Amino acid sequence: MKINRKIQTLDEFTIQQMRDFTNATGELAGLLRDIGLAAKRVHVEVNKAGLVDILGDAGTMNVQGEEVKKLDIFANNQFMGVLRHGISCAGIGSEEMDDVEIFNDEISNKSKYVCLFDPLDGSSNIDVNVSIGTIFSIFRRVSELGKPATEEDFLQQGSKQVAAGYVIYGSSTMLVYATKRGVNGFTLDQSIGEFTLSHPDITCPDSGKIYSVNHGNFFQYDEKIQNYITTCQKKTKDNGGPYTQRYIGSMVADVHRNLIKGGIFMYPGTLDKPNGKLRLLYECNPFAYIMEMAGGLATNGTMRILDIQPTEVHQRTPLFIGSKRMMEELNNTK
Numbered sequence: 001m002k003i004n005r006k007i008q009t010l011d012e013f014t015i016q017q018m019r020d021f022t023n024a025t026g027e028l029a030g031l032l033r034d035i036g037l038a039a040k041r042v043h044v045e046v047n048k049a050g051l052v053d054i055l056g057d058a059g060t061m062n063v064q065g066e067e068v069k070k071l072d073i074f075a076n077n078q079f080m081g082v083l084r085h086g087i088s089c090a091g092i093g094s095e096e097m098d099d100v101e102i103f104n105d106e107i108s109n110k111s112k113y114v115c116l117f118d119p120l121d122g123s124s125n126i127d128v129n130v131s132i133g134t135i136f137s138i139f140r141r142v143s144e145l146g147k148p149a150t151e152e153d154f155l156q157q158g159s160k161q162v163a164a165g166y167v168i169y170g171s172s173t174m175l176v177y178a179t180k181r182g183v184n185g186f187t188l189d190q191s192i193g194e195f196t197l198s199h200p201d202i203t204c205p206d207s208g209k210i211y212s213v214n215h216g217n218f219f220q221y222d223e224k225i226q227n228y229i230t231t232c233q234k235k236t237k238d239n240g241g242p243y244t245q246r247y248i249g250s251m252v253a254d255v256h257r258n259l260i261k262g263g264i265f266m267y268p269g270t271l272d273k274p275n276g277k278l279r280l281l282y283e284c285n286p287f288a289y290i291m292e293m294a295g296g297l298a299t300n301g302t303m304r305i306l307d308i309q310p311t312e313v314h315q316r317t318p319l320f321i322g323s324k325r326m327m328e329e330l331n332n333t334k
Helices: 010-018 027-047 070-084 123-128 215-220 223-233 251-261 280-293 324-331
Strands: 057-061 067-069 091-094 113-121 132-140 161-169 173-179 182-189 194-199 210-212 263-267 297-299 319-322
Touching (some): 027 182, 070 091, 123 132, 132 251, 161 251, 173 251, 210 251, 215 223, 251 319, 280 319
Parallel strands (some): 091 113
Antiparallel strands (some): 263 319
């Protein structure tokens, strides 16, 4: 992993990359800056959550049947508000909304992109001060510019993403995003209020020593997954180990760690939930895109995540994602 010693803000970086393309309009760069702005607002509230009335449950359920946290609502409203009032987004889909939200106005209808969000991943950990995050996915519209976006714009294969990223609110707040040009990480410098390039050209190590899975569901997993977990536990210096199990229960934190250090994250289907819990469009697709751009792999156990054709906004899928060799080891397990 490279560590950057030259201060360069997210705005400066995106503008510099735009200059490399003669036909670039700057719309994608503007969209990424808008996302950065909303993330800074969420960062402020996350860091003072214990001091204001945004901890705990909001008393409602989202479309997933999950309890909504107050900070979930705040984060969703921030991303919705910033992108609605910007000029680079035609609509958004979110974990916290039943349906996609189309920004039907003259400026938005001319915008080339739509976004999908998990505004606050890992929100069940808010009340116990564990790292949480935001996940986002950006697609170029397939509908006619000048008219309102359609649901078809959101239901594209993950391979069609033009950018994807996440923000992790931890000991520091960090924004990581990927395009076909690579993966770069920006840490929020609170002294100037800007995301600054701290981790340029992130690549995921080919292998690692960490496997992340919920052991509590071990007997709910199919035999292949059970066998792979057992293999991980039996790793020694003589057969490529030892492996260490690390599972936070906040997907952003778990996958971020494995992206940087090398490792594998698994969220299989279970007997009760064969399609798993994670959502394809705004959790699995973005991370699969980031991991592949960084040199890793991501599948649902049988096929590449980015090749799945979505049929609904809140579609779920099992997820296996991580370092290339560890993913190959899993695929070769019987």
